[in-house]
Every structure is written in structure tokens, then in C-alpha cells.
Amino acid sequence: MDKAVRAKRELCVQRMSEIHAVALKASSDKVERAILLECYVDVDRIAQDFEAMHLKIIQDGSFEFKTEDEIRAKFDKARYQIKSIYRKYAPSTVVPRGTTPTSNFKLPKISIPPFSKELALWPSFFALFNTSIYNNSLLTNTEKFQYLISLLSDDALSAISNLPLSDENYPIAYDTLVSRYKNKRKLASHYWNSIAGAKQLKVDSAESLGKLLDTFNENLRALELMEFPVDLKDFILLNVLLGKLTPSLREKFEAEHRKTEIPRFKQLVKFLNEYCRVFASLSIEPPPKKSSDKPSKNPSAKSSTTSTFVTNEVSCLQCNQSHLLVKCPAFLKLTEKDRHAKARQLRLCLNCLKAGHRASSCPSQ
Template identity: 20%
Template structure:
């Protein structure tokens, strides 16, 4: 251990430096600590080299082991040059620091702790890159977009509104502003009223309170259980090449729902009101599981029926729409023949969403 200067008052705990294992993202932190606590307090280069060898391990230590055979001053200087050349290149450190940030998992908009951790990692990343004058990489649109993709869609929409305000003021969004935005969302989620707003409601799952689309995207990213690739089983070439009987066998073996061909639930738990509809088949199953033996019951007679009523009944169900703290109750019209989902513009405005008007 290094000798430390005497201090006034109670003795302070001994400072132990972090070891450097050759990971570029830890180079600047290690060098700053080494220069502050070792190099500045030792005048002999031979001792500096000895301590440098001691606090390096793995490939970092292997890279400078030969320097102990050199003259003390030259050996220490050479060791520092080797470490910087192999592990201290600014562009490599910047890339690895950002990639470590990009590899964070997607976040639940109700989890304040996850959002706080992301904000802290972003602040640390900014400090490292600012020390190397790499702020241009921080503020690039590619960097900002990759971080925003980690956020739930509700927060992505809120950030889009924030960027629109900046654009109106002739300003561009920056890494620091995105960090402050995520930190503020984390504070709200961790606050008393934030926890109250995100509490589980009767008949609702906490994770689905944010947005139903989040769960749907998570399901779509599940790996196919037939070929282990990143696609849904009904898009799997191997599954489509099977006979109907073999598809049934695969669905049973892998615990896949017979109605929607997803693997998160069983057929008796499926909430999708879907019928086969292949050649008039009314069975509650996916069309890829239809067999020619599944024939609809068609009476061998011909006739007509005169309607005695002029009323038409439509399938309607009550629904609850939630976005952030906005909530409304309405009715949804079920149309099995429709291939689009439509919503009234007044509902969008109430929930704070932008309209995307189309011509049909």
C-alpha cells in the first residue's frame, strides 16, 4: 500500500484503486485514479511502473509485462504508451460506451427505478465522452433515436412533443435534454402520485396499463419455437412446409395457441374472437390448421327466409382507453370483415394523440 499523508482527526479508510482489465470503457477512469493516487505521490518511475503492473490484470497486464526489463524511466513511459495505444483510443472508448448504453433492455413506463438507472448511465456516458471531446457523437440523431427506441411508446410520444417544441424555437434536441427528459419521467414515476397513477386496477394487469401495443410488440419479438428464429410461427417457412397434421403436432408439443398461433397462452385462454373461415369453416382455430375434413354442416335443401324485422344488430363491447394519466370509456364496434382499426378523432384529441387522417 502507498504511504498516505497524515490527516487531522479520525483516520480515514485506506483507498484501494480499481483494477484495469483491458476494457476500453474503463481506461480513462483507471488512468485518472492512478495519476491522482499513485503517480502524483511517487517520484521514482520504477515504483510507478511497479504499481502500474500491480493494478493491471488480464490482457492489460500481459501487454506491459515486458516493460519491467527496460530502464525504469523508459519502461514506465513505454507501459503508459502501450496501454493508451491498445485500450485508450478515444473512438474505441466512445463506441463501446455508447454500445453499452444501447444494449439496455426496453423499459416499463411505470418502473421509475429502471428509468432512473437509464438516466444515470446516460449522465456517466456524457461525462466520459465530454472528457474526450466526443460530444458530436452524443448529440447525433442516430444516438438519440437508438435511445428513444428503448423507451415505451407512451414516452416516445411525449419526447416527440418535446422535440416539436424545440424545433419551433429553432433548436435541435440534444443528448443532455433527452437525459433530463428521462430523469424527469423517472421522478414522476417514483413520486407518490406517480405510484398512485400506475397502481394495478381491478381487472387490469399493471404492465398493460401503459399501452396494449407494448405487450403486442413483446409477443411479436418472441422466438419461433419451430426454428428458433426471430419471427412468429405463422411466418415460419419450416412450419408452413408441414402438413396440417404435422402443424397440429407442432402446436401441441410447443404449447402454442390453436386460435392465434402464439405461444403465450392456450386456446381456451385466447381472447381473440377468430374463426377458421376456410371454405365456411366455423371452428375456432387458425386457418393454417384447417383440414379438408373440417367441412361446415350444410343442409341438403334450398329455400329462402323472409325477414320479419327491419332492425340490424351490431357487435359492440365496452372498452377502456388509457394513455398516461388520460382515461376514457367508450364502445368498440366488432367487424370481422375489416382489415383496419379506426378511431374517432375526438377520442384521439382527448387522449392527447396526433391524428393521422387517411382517405378510404
């Protein structure tokens, strides 16, 4: 991290501490009270500069989050105490009759990068919003709602755009955004995909190698800071294997584990083993029949065979017993190659082993 950024943030901390010291003496010293009224105008600007530098530091990734957050918490505590004390001594404003104090009220500007829909930017936006606005007891819910709307765009703004601006609707809007974007699994998958999709080096250079290392370090650090409830190795294996599946299989797995925040790798393996047995049963094909070894010269005979199979599904083509073809003992003894050849000869669907349609149009799941 650039030393200049940390130095600028430290300067903001120092200046806020000096104003805080003045505010603490204001109740007993008229001179200090007058100084507070003069220097208070710098408080919001110092806070904006601090937040800008602090955001750069926490986005770098090479820091101890707990230590940095303690610095932020101490700074905010001093700022809010200054504001609270200032309100005791700030000159009152005369409001003309027939108007409301908030009719022309303009919220102070707070420097937080706006959020649209990118999952990777949600954690930093969420942390800064909570620190500067959500936990600020000096703001009303309506004022917090105003800030929230001003900091959103695109999909995120659309999610709450239908809610009227009011104290009652602010927690609804806040919870709506949290439920949509605070998804540990989606966010972790995004970080992992950034690592897995990192571009391979084409040339040996400090710039390209540095970018590759930054991609790995930043995303791995982000995964660690999430306090992930599962082992990172387990999660990586889960995502790699999921990425190799067909869309239909993946959809079935997600539906079966929709109530699990982050499925485990062994759950996926168990699920796939079960489907292996299902597929093995469905792929069993019919045995050769003596009566059909030679092609029939009578077209109607072939049509009759097909019709019989369609209308009587429980009549086994191998032994004419009342069971499904796939459960016939004689049929199961055939090799896979022979079953496949016989199914083609009998013009059966290779998916469900029934006549009258092809595998591409088979209605069976």
C-alpha cells in the first residue's frame, strides 16, 4: 500500500482528534466553544477525505482488517461526539410560519462509491454505508433512506425504487438489498472464478506477473475475510466439479440443496453417485430375439411388433413375462455392445427403451 495514502488518512485522524479535544472543552470554556463553532465546518470535509483514503487501504487486501476497523471506529466515534456537542451550541435557525424545517434541507455529502450490482463491490459498500449512515444515531430513517437511494444505481436502485421515501420503508429497503446481495456462496464463487479465470502469462514482465499475483492475493484474501463456514479446499473442489456438469444435472443438485447456504463437496459426490446408478438403469438395452434375427419381409409384421410394445409396456421383449424389459434377467446378461445393437435393430428409444419415438424427442426424464 502506498505510504502517501496512509499518511493522508493519519492526517485526517489527527485533525479530527484536535477538533474533538476542542469540543470536549466547549461546555466549560467559552473560548473553546467559539473555536468549535468556527472549525466545525471542516468536520464533514475531513470525514470525506478519511473515508476515501480508508477505502483505498481496505481494498488493497494486504492489511489486518481488525486493526484497520479499530482505526475507523475510533475516528467515527470522535466525529459523532463533535456533532452531538456542536448541536448544543449551534445558533438556532428561525423558521418562517407555514414552512417546515426540512423543506429545503440538503443532506451533507458523504464520500461512498455508489453501488449498482457487482457482487465484488458489495462488501466494501455495505461496510462503509453501515459505518457512515446505518449506525449514525444523529440521522432519521428518512434521511438514511435518502442517502441510500443517492448511493445506488442500475439493478440495485430498481430493487427499492417502488418504495416511498419514509421512516417506515427504510428498514424494508435496507433488508431488501441485504437479502439480494449478501449471498456468501455467490460472492465466494465470484472470487473463486476470478482466480480460476485469471489470464495465463504470455510474456515475462514485472507488470504482467504483478497483476497475476494481485488477482490471486486479493481474491484469496477476500475469501478469508468472509469467515467462510466451510473449508476453502472443500469449496474449491465443489465449484470445479459443478463446473464440469451439464446444466440439467447442476439444476437438479441446486434444487435439492436450495436450503443449504453452502453445500459440501461430499454432498455433491453422493448426489452424483446416485445419479450414476439411475443412468446405469436407464441405459440398459434389450437382448437379441430369435424371432427377429432375420429381417422380416412382411412390413406389417414389423408394424405389429412395434404396436404390441407400445400398447403393452409390461410385456418383456425377451421372455414375454410381466415385467419391464430393463429388469429382465436374460436381458441383463447381455453385454452393453449387444444391448445397444439390438435396441437399434428393434428401433427402440435409447433413453427409455420404448418404441414409437427417438431419444431426441423422448418425454422421459
